[in-house]
Amino acid sequence: MIVPALWREARAFPRALSVSVLLLLLVFATHLVQAGALALSLAAFIGGDLRGALLGGAAILGAGLLHLLLAPAQAAAAAALGGRVRERLRRRAVTAALVPRHLHDSARRDGSIQATLGDGVDGTDAYVSRYIPAVAQLAIGSLIAVTLLAVVSPAAAVCASAGVLLAVFGPMAWKRMLARRSGEHWDGYEALSSDMLETLRAMATLRMLGDVAGTRTLLHDRSEALRRATERVMRSSLAETAVTDFAVQAGYVAAVFVAVIDVMTGSSTAVEVYLILLLASEAFRPVRDLSRSWHAGFLGLTAVPGLAALGAFDSSPARTESAPRAENTGTPPGRADxxxxxxxxxxxxxxxxxxxxxxxxxxxxxxxxxxxxxxxxxxxxxxxxxxxxxxxxxxxxxxxxxxxxxxxxxxxxxxxxxxxxxxxxxxxxxxxxxxxxxxxxxxxxxxxxxxxxxxxxxxxxxxxxxxxxxxxxxxxxxxxxxxxxxxxxxxxxxxxxxxxxxxxxxxxxxxxxxxxxxxxxxxxxxxxxxxxxxxxxxxxxxxxxxxx
Missing domain, CATH: 3.40.50.300 (P-loop containing nucleotide triphosphate hydrolases)
Structure with missing residues (x-):
C-alpha cells in the first residue's frame, strides 16, 4: 500500500534511499545466482559430471558468502534511511506542536501527542526502511526473475507473472479495509495512552477522591476498545495474507506443472527443468518480502493520520509563519540593555x-x-x-x-x-x-x-x-x-x-x-x-x- 506522505519523506534523502534499494537488489541477485548455480550443479550431478557439479557448488558458496556481506550492509543502510526520516518527522512534529492552534487546543491531550511523537514516529521506520525498498525490489527483482524464466520457458513465465500480479493486486480490497480500520486502531491507542498518562499524573489525587475504582473501569473500557480494534485489524490482515499466499502458491504450482509437462514430453533438458523450478520460486521472493515488510510497518501506517493532524508532514511556508520564532543556533549575547x-x-x-x-x-x-x-x-x-x-x-x-x-x-x-x-x-x-x-x-x-x-x-x-x-x-x-x-x-x-x-x-x-x-x-x-x-x-x- 502506497502512502504518499511517507514516500515523500523517503525521497527527501535520495542517496540513502538509493543505497538501500541498490543493496537490496544486489542481495536479491545473489539468490538468483544461487538458483542458477544450483540448477547447473544438480543437472551435472545427475549427468555424472563431477567437475560441473563441483563448479556449481563453488558458485553457490561464493554467492552465499557475498550474501553474508551484502545483507548486513543493506540492513545498516535501511536503518540509516529510517533514522533520518524519523528524525525529520519528529523535528517537524515537535515544532508543529508548538504553534498557537495546538498549544491552546483544549481537545488535544498530552498522552495523544506523546503517543504520536513517540510510537507514531518510531512506527514509520519499518515502512520507510523495509517496505519502500521492498516495493522497488518487487518492481525490479521480480521482473528480472520472470524475464530469466521466460528465456527458459515462456509458459512458466506467464504462470509466474500471473501469480505475482494476483499477489500484488488481489489483496487491494482488504488493504483499503485495513486502512479504514487502522484509523480506529490508532484512535483507541491514543485514547488509552492519554488516559494512562493522566492517571499516573493524578494517582495521589484519585486516591484522595476515592475514584480509583472508576478510573480502573475507564482504563479497562479503553483497553477493551483497543483490543477489539486490534482484532478487527488482524482479521482484515489475515484475509489479505491468505490472498497473497494463495496467489504465490497457485503461481508456483502452475509453473511446476509446466515443468512436469516439459519432463513428460521431453521438450526441456534437466538443467532447464531445474531452472524453471528454482527461478519460479525466486520470482515470488520479493512478494513474500513485501508482505512481511507490510505487516512490520503497519503501526507506522496507523499513525500517519495522527502525524498529519499534528503537522509532521507539512513543510509549507504557511506552517512556519504561524510557528514559534526559529531558534538561533548561534551563541546568544551575554548582555543586552x-x-x-x-x-x-x-x-x-x-x-x-x-x-x-x-x-x-x-x-x-x-x-x-x-x-x-x-x-x-x-x-x-x-x-x-x-x-x-x-x-x-x-x-x-x-x-x-x-x-x-x-x-x-x-x-x-x-x-x-x-x-x-x-x-x-x-x-x-x-x-x-x-x-x-x-x-x-x-x-x-x-x-x-x-x-x-x-x-x-x-x-x-x-x-x-x-x-x-x-x-x-x-x-x-x-x-x-x-x-x-x-x-x-x-x-x-x-x-x-x-x-x-x-x-x-x-x-x-x-x-x-x-x-x-x-x-x-x-x-x-x-x-x-x-x-x-x-x-x-x-x-x-x-x-x-x-x-x-
Whole structure:
C-alpha cells in the first residue's frame, strides 16, 4: 500500500534511499545466482559430471558468502534511511506542536501527542526502511526473475507473472479495509495512552477522591476498545495474507506443472527443468518480502493520520509563519540593555476580543521589573509571546533594536520541568564547569542543600522532580536559567513555593542577576514585590505603571 506522505519523506534523502534499494537488489541477485548455480550443479550431478557439479557448488558458496556481506550492509543502510526520516518527522512534529492552534487546543491531550511523537514516529521506520525498498525490489527483482524464466520457458513465465500480479493486486480490497480500520486502531491507542498518562499524573489525587475504582473501569473500557480494534485489524490482515499466499502458491504450482509437462514430453533438458523450478520460486521472493515488510510497518501506517493532524508532514511556508520564532543556533549575547515591546496585541483563534491590546513595555537592565494582574489578565500570554511560543497579531518585540530571539531568553516557570536523571544533569545543560555550577546554585539558594545530600550533584532526581520539594524544584530551575547566560530572564512566580527566608534569598538573587541581565517577573506575593521598584499592572489586556 502506497502512502504518499511517507514516500515523500523517503525521497527527501535520495542517496540513502538509493543505497538501500541498490543493496537490496544486489542481495536479491545473489539468490538468483544461487538458483542458477544450483540448477547447473544438480543437472551435472545427475549427468555424472563431477567437475560441473563441483563448479556449481563453488558458485553457490561464493554467492552465499557475498550474501553474508551484502545483507548486513543493506540492513545498516535501511536503518540509516529510517533514522533520518524519523528524525525529520519528529523535528517537524515537535515544532508543529508548538504553534498557537495546538498549544491552546483544549481537545488535544498530552498522552495523544506523546503517543504520536513517540510510537507514531518510531512506527514509520519499518515502512520507510523495509517496505519502500521492498516495493522497488518487487518492481525490479521480480521482473528480472520472470524475464530469466521466460528465456527458459515462456509458459512458466506467464504462470509466474500471473501469480505475482494476483499477489500484488488481489489483496487491494482488504488493504483499503485495513486502512479504514487502522484509523480506529490508532484512535483507541491514543485514547488509552492519554488516559494512562493522566492517571499516573493524578494517582495521589484519585486516591484522595476515592475514584480509583472508576478510573480502573475507564482504563479497562479503553483497553477493551483497543483490543477489539486490534482484532478487527488482524482479521482484515489475515484475509489479505491468505490472498497473497494463495496467489504465490497457485503461481508456483502452475509453473511446476509446466515443468512436469516439459519432463513428460521431453521438450526441456534437466538443467532447464531445474531452472524453471528454482527461478519460479525466486520470482515470488520479493512478494513474500513485501508482505512481511507490510505487516512490520503497519503501526507506522496507523499513525500517519495522527502525524498529519499534528503537522509532521507539512513543510509549507504557511506552517512556519504561524510557528514559534526559529531558534538561533548561534551563541546568544551575554548582555543586552533594553527590551522594547511596542504596540503588542494578541487574540487567540476564535476568540471574540484581544487578550493583549496595544501593549507597550520598556525594560532596562539594572533592575527587576514586575508585572502583576488578576488571573486571566494575560500575564502568561505575554510571557508566551516573549518566549516565541505565540506569534503576535500586531506589534514588535525588540532587544537592543533587533527582533528578540528564543535564544535570547531564559525562563523559570511557576511549575518548573525536571527530568529523570541526576541534579547535575537537570541543572547543567550547557557544559559548565564545577565552579560555575556552584556559583549558579549558590545564587539560587540551593547549593547548601545539594551539598548536604549523600550524592551531592549526582543525587538521582525522580521523573518530573517528584523526589524534590516544590521549593527545591523552583530553585534548581533558577540555577539552570542562570547557567544559560542569556540576556533576558523571565521569572513566573519565583517565590510561590518558598518560605519567607527562601523568598528573600531568591529576591536578592534576582537583584544581583539584574545587574547583568534584563529581568521580568510575574508575582503576587508582597514580599517578592517589596524589593521591586518597577511594577506594572496588566488589566483587561492593557499594561500600565502601578501607582506609587
Amino acid at each position: 533594553v527590551l522594547q515591546v511596542s504596540g503588542l496585541s494578541f487574540r487567540y483563534p476564535d476568540a471574540a476580543y484581544d487578550v493583549l491590546h496595544d501593549v507597550d513595555l520598556r525594560v532596562e537592565r539594572g533592575a527587576v521589573h514586575a508585572i502583576v494582574g488578576a488571573s486571566g489578565s494575560g500575564k502568561s500570554t505575554l510571557f508566551d509571546l516573549l518566549l516565541g511560543f505565540l506569534t503576535p497579531s500586531s506589534g514588535t518585540i525588540d532587544l537592543d533594536g533587533r527582533p528578540l530571539r528564543p535564544a535570547d531568553v531564559a525562563v523559570v516557570s511557576q511549575r518548573p520541568v525536571l527530568f529523570a536523571g541526576t541534579i547535575r544533569e537537570n541543572v547543567d545543560l550547557f557544559g559548565a564547569d564545577d565552579a560555575e555550577l556552584d556559583a549558579a546554585c549558590a545564587a539560587a539558594g540551593i547549593l547548601d542543600e545539594i551539598r548536604a545530600l549523600p550524592g551531592g550533584f549526582d543525587t538521582p532526581v525522580a521523573e518530573a522532580g517528584a523526589s524534590l520539594s516544590g521549593g527545591q524544584r523552583q530553585r534548581l530551575a533558577l540555577a539552570r536559567a542562570l547557567l544559560a547566560r542569556r540576556p533576558v530572564l523571565l521569572v513566573d512566580e519565583p517565590t510561590s513555593a518558598l518560605d519567607d527566608r527562601g523568598a528573600l534569598t531568591v529576591a536578592e538573587t534576582l537583584e544581583r542577576v539584574a545587574a547583568d541581565r534584563i529581568v521580568v517577573m510575574i508575582s503576587h506575593r508582597p514580599e517578592a514585590l517589596d524589593r521591586v521598584t518597577e511594577v506594572r499592572v496588566l488589566h483587561e489586556g492593557t499594561l500600565r505603571k502601578a501607582p506609587a
